[in-house]
Amino acid sequence: MAIEINFGNPLTKDSFETTEFEKVRENLIAELGKFNYEKNNSNPQVINEIDWKKENVNFNLKRLNYKYENVDYILGLFLLRDIKLSEKFMANLKR
Numbered sequence: 001m002a003i004e005i006n007f008g009n010p011l012t013k014d015s016f017e018t019t020e021f022e023k024v025r026e027n028l029i030a031e032l033g034k035f036n037y038e039k040n041n042s043n044p045q046v047i048n049e050i051d052w053k054k055e056n057v058n059f060n061l062k063r064l065n066y067k068y069e070n071v072d073y074i075l076g077l078f079l080l081r082d083i084k085l086s087e088k089f090m091a092n093l094k095r
Contacts, residue, residue, distance in 0.1 A: 001085045007076030010068035016076035019047060021063050024076070028052070032059060047074065056083045 006068035007024070029035065047063040060079045063087040065072065068081045 001082055001089060003080040005078040007078070008073060010066060010071070010073045010075070013071075013073075015074040016063055017074070019061075021076060024061060024078070025050060028059065028061060030059075046057075053083070057081065058083050070072075 007020065008014050020074075028050075032054060035050045035052045036039065037051055039046075039051065045065050047065060049062045051061075058079075058081045061080070062077045062079075063074050064077060066075045067073070093094040
């Protein structure tokens with residue numbers, strides 16, 4: 001139903017830097033085209049969030065604040081989600 005790819009790793013003290021986010025963003029724009037919207041999320045954990053919808057798939061790229069062992073890191077998350085399967089799954093949970 002979903003595929004998740006993570007960027008950055010607090011165990012190796014590796015953050016997902018702004019320049020890395022921009023490279024991934026530009027490559028996704030080259031592959032997927034213009035994004036549907038860029039969210040200005042009020043959640044302080046979310047630094048950036050971009051969303052594409054293509055046919056039945058939702059593509060979402062985020063940069064997130066993350067604290068590990070009292071040290072701040074920035075992690076990245078790229079999520080691919082099948083919209084129809086997700087809707088069916090959620091509908092079954094409500095039963």
